[in-house]
Amino acid sequence: MESDVQRMLVCDDDTAFRRRLARSLRDKGFIVYEAANVTEALEAFVEYRPERVLVDLRMPGESGLTLVSEIARRYEMCKVVVLTGFGSISTALDAVRRGAVNYLTKPASVAQILASFTSDPLDSPTEQMPSLAEVEAEYVQRVLDQCGGNVSQSAKILGVHRRSLQRKLRPPLD
Numbered sequence: 001m002e003s004d005v006q007r008m009l010v011c012d013d014d015t016a017f018r019r020r021l022a023r024s025l026r027d028k029g030f031i032v033y034e035a036a037n038v039t040e041a042l043e044a045f046v047e048y049r050p051e052r053v054l055v056d057l058r059m060p061g062e063s064g065l066t067l068v069s070e071i072a073r074r075y076e077m078c079k080v081v082v083l084t085g086f087g088s089i090s091t092a093l094d095a096v097r098r099g100a101v102n103y104l105t106k107p108a109s110v111a112q113i114l115a116s117f118t119s120d121p122l123d124s125p126t127e128q129m130p131s132l133a134e135v136e137a138e139y140v141q142r143v144l145d146q147c148g149g150n151v152s153q154s155a156k157i158l159g160v161h162r163r164s165l166q167r168k169l170r171p172p173l174d
Contacts (some may be wrong), residue, residue, distance in 0.1 A: 010057060012036070045071060045078075073099075
């Protein structure tokens with residue numbers, strides 16, 4: 001039944017990051033809509049009415065805080081989490097004052113992101129940092145995406161041999 005499936009909007013100007021995150025959330029059973037900026041996010045929000053919104057703080061044009069304010073003003077039942085690579089206490093407080101239910105700094109795992117929609121921002125248990133392997137895999141994928149999937153070009157940028165990168169990209173054998 002579709003009404004049991006949560007709809008989520010992911011707004012981030014980093015296309016590779018946004019797509020990977022959206023794919024991971026879909027794998028968890030969410031219906032995910034994507035937006036690259038505040039204008040696209042507001043249009044998607046009005047059309048699809050997601051229950052959850054994940055928004056990047058810094059994007060070209062308007063700040064993600066603008067989106068937080070607009071969603072809180074229009075639809076107070078929606079939960080908004082701010083995810084940023086540029087965290088500070090003042091922006092975290094501003095985000096929560098504007099209506100965000102939580103504020104995370106990148107890198108954050110999908111489990112941390114999902115937990116942030118239900119946890120209190122003031123209850124900040126020691127968050128588990130992503131493993132070195134997770135950070136490395138994210139970086140390799142970002143470089144590969146920027147090179148349009150070209151393994152040879154990605155290997156050159158990463159400073160590894162092409163075959164080593166190909167082995168690293170192979171899915172693990174179970």
